[in-house]
Structures are given as C-alpha cells and as structure tokens.
Amino acid sequence: MVDWNAWIGREESRSDRIDPGGLGRWLATLNRDPLADGAVPQGYHWCLCLPDAPTARLGPDGHPLRDDSVQSFLPPVPLPRRMWASSKLEFLTPLRAGEAVTRTSRVLSVVEKSGASGQLVFVEIGHETCGENGLAVRETQSIVYRDAAAADAPLSPPPAGEAMFDPAGWDVHRVITPSEPLLFRFSALTFNSHRIHYDLPYAQSVERYRGLVVHGPLTASLLLDLARRQLGDNAIASFAFRGLSPAICGEALHLVMRGTDTTFELAAFAADGRQVMAASATRKD
Template sequence: MDAWDAWIGRSENRQDHIDPALVRRWLAMLDMEELSDDVVPQGLHWCLCTPETATAGLGPDGHPLRDASPNSFLPPVPLPRRMWASSIVEFLTPLHIGEHLSRRSKIMSIAEKSGGSGSLVFVEVEHLTAGAKGTAIREVQTIVYREAAAPDAPLTPPPLGETAFNPADWTTHHIVSPNEPMLFRYSALTFNSHRIHYDLPYATDVERYRGLVVHGPLTATLMLDLASRQFGNNALSGFAFRGLSPAICGELLHLVMRENDAEIEFGAFADDGRPVMAASATRKI
C-alpha cells in the first residue's frame, strides 16, 4: 500500500458568497474599471472558499500544517517546499455578485517522482464550485512538494541575462511589473500566507529565490485579464496553465497571446525571454 493511499478520495466542503466589496478590491488590484453588470471576471474564483486555518495552525512557510489526522485534507508529505504547478479550469456558468457558493474539493491522485532538484510529490486536487445554477467551475489543480533548498544553493531564477524578449511571434503583447503592493493585495484577497510572496528574507535565505515570488495564479489571472480586455468579460470556456519558472516581484513580465484555430495560446516571459508560464484557452461558442 502506498504511503498516501488513504488520502486519495478524501474531500472537504467550503461555503462562500461573492461580496461586492471583494469584487471592487479585485478590480482595484488589477487596475480594472467598474463592471457594467453583475457578472464577475474569470479568475476571481481563486479568492473564494479559501482555507480559514487559524494562525496557530500554520506551518513555517505560512501554509496550513499537514498531519496524519483525519482532519488533514492534504497528506503530510515530508517535503517542505510547496508550489502551485498547474491548473485545468472549465468555466461552465458565469458567477454573479451576491451569489452564494459551495466548493467540494477532492484529492484525485498522489504521485512520487524524482527530478533534477530531488524528490517530488505531486498532488492532484479537483475543485467543484457550485452556485445558484449548479456547478459553475470545475478545476483540477496540481500541487508539487519539493525538498528543502540547501543553504548555499544558487538563487533561482538566475539573474536576468542581456537578451531581450521578442514578442514578434505574438499578436497581443502587454507588459506589467508585479510589485509589492500587488502581491500583498493578491495574498490578502486569496487569504494566502505563503511567505515567499511577502517575506523577502524567508524567500531568499530559506527557499533560495532571487526575490519575492509572484503567485502562479496571479500570473494566470493577468493572462485572463488580457483575454478579457481582448474578447470581453467571461469569454472563455476553458483555461489551462503550467508554471515554468518563478516570476520575481518588481521585474518586467511580458504577457502575450495569439489565436491558433480554435485555441488561444498565452505566454508569460521575463524581460530576458525566460519562460515563466505557458497557458491555453478555448472561447465560448
């Protein structure tokens, strides 16, 4: 029997509602204008039904502690570094301001692997978010746990090189520079206390990042915002993203997009062309 078999199929349920103030803060964080109706932007679901662990129940990295008890939704993987590796999202029904929601999360699979950085454990979680008209969003999220970084490990990602990102192969190109206030606001909106996003000494000295790390779903949210500005609000039926390397706070981030037949392709790149995130989407018919 695998060490984590008891966690496969484990589920938890959370309740929430879409508060108008939350939506206004979301729009402010992204420098977006006021909505013309009550349909909320795609990506805001990552601010809903978030874990509400007491501060005393957080681990050294700011995430909820995991143990072997029946109350621990995620398995007690003995690897300290956690990353949101990827997500596959289906947008089934738009969400509306004031709507009451429920979310059922279930662990689909747990897999141990070895990589260039050592042992890895991948945990795949399905999230079903339901509103007044039934299931509105289905998401399969992959979390990866990694070994601790050596105290003298090189900082990652490496310093920016002398090359420059070339957007010539993309039809839409937008440059942002996620800064400390944006990271703080996104952490607050998602109730995410992972210290790599706000605690610079922890990010550099313990996890050996070159600076504060831009949240993976924040980069994905910026891609969704790019699509919204191009195609209109709630234009996508599906969206999938995969993190490739960390985006660092205060550095330019190139967001690009192009259409290939029925699919939309996205990319996020550092200023020197280093790939940060790849994503794809489908538009509603």
C-alpha cells in the same frame, strides 16, 4: 515510499458568498474598472471558499501545518516546499455578485517521484465551484512538494541575462511590472500567507529565490485578463496553465497571446526571454 492511497478520494466542501466589496477590491488590485453588470470575471473564483486554518496552525512557510495531529484534507506530505504547479479549468456558468457559492474538492491522485532535483510529491485535486445556477467552474489543480533548498544553493531564477524578450510572432503583447503592493493585495484576497510572496529574507535565505515570488494564480489571472481585453468578459470556455519558472517582484513581465477565433496560446515571459508560464484557452461558442 509512503502509501498515499488513504487520501485518494478524500473530499471537503466549503461555502462562501460573493461579496461585492471583496469583488471590488479584486478589480482594484488588477487596475480594472467597476463591473457594468453583476457577472463575476473569470479567475475571481480563486478568492472564494478559501482555507481558514487558525494562525497558530500555520507552518514556517505560512501554509497550514501538514502533520497527523489534525485530520487534514490534503495528505501530510513531509517535504517543506509547496508550489501550485498547474491547473486546467472549465468555465461553465458565470457567477454573479451577491450569490452563495460552494466548492467541493477531492484528492484525485498522489504520486511520489525522485530525480535529479530531489524528491517530489505531486498531489492532484479536483475542485467544483457551484453558484445558484449550478456548476460554474470545474478545475483540476496540481500541487508539487519539494525538498528544502540547500543553504548554499544558487538563487533562482538565475540573474537576468542580456537577451531581451522579442514579442514578434505574438498577436497581443502587454507588459506589467508586479509590485510589492500588488503581491500583498493578492495575498490578502486569496488568504495566502506563504512567505515567499512578502518576506524577502525568507524567500532568499530559506527558499533561495532571487526576490519575492509572484503568485502563480496571479500570473494566470493576468493572462485571463489579457484574454478578456481581446475577447470580452466571460468569453473563455476552458483555460489551462503551467508554471515553468518563478516570476520575480519588481521585474517586467511580458504577457502575450496568439491564436485563431476559437483556440489561443498565452504565455508570460521575463524581460530576458525566460518563460515563466505557458497557457492555453478556448473561446465559448
């Protein structure tokens, strides 16, 4: 195993400004009305302070190259498949349209594992996004790197079964079918050129997915929007999500929520009941 200790504690800072035009395009992407005031909706921070590697420095999957030829913030994990596995967030102070923001990111841990699914490397990163009124969002993000898929590996996830998702037991239920334009727009807003989100032959033949993959943070954004519809804007104090299975473009996605006045469980399911994402949230006092 590689000694990753040299990357623990490595930091980078990025600056940005919340452009009203970009924010309007994010609202349009999620089919939301224009804002009544300048408070930025929760989840928009994923569109700020983005990596901006030159196109010539992108790897075959559309992510920045991971090698030793360029000093990089993230460790040069050689495993080719990269996924955003989970995040834990605290929403402290609402951001506002037009203000300057900074994001400081720090590598918290690098853990190498091996098991039945092959070699894995988990990289945990802490992000702090600050606006003009101080710390706005604190996030701990987990990224997992995996071995390449075998050329003859079955497509993932398996074909939809005959079962149907049953929303009984959930207080709130909304169905959305992610489309190619939705994935394209979200990729553009987050400057994400990972080919599993727009290049169907690559997604199927190289990464062995059954179709185009819905971004994990897009599904998380849809769950945050589900909470907003019930609780109002900027009502969430903490939010955590974990990806369990790929959501596939063009297939129905069931978004659900239940809980008490202060604590909530959220989830996303495929049409046949396969769970795509698990999430939890707490409400501000």
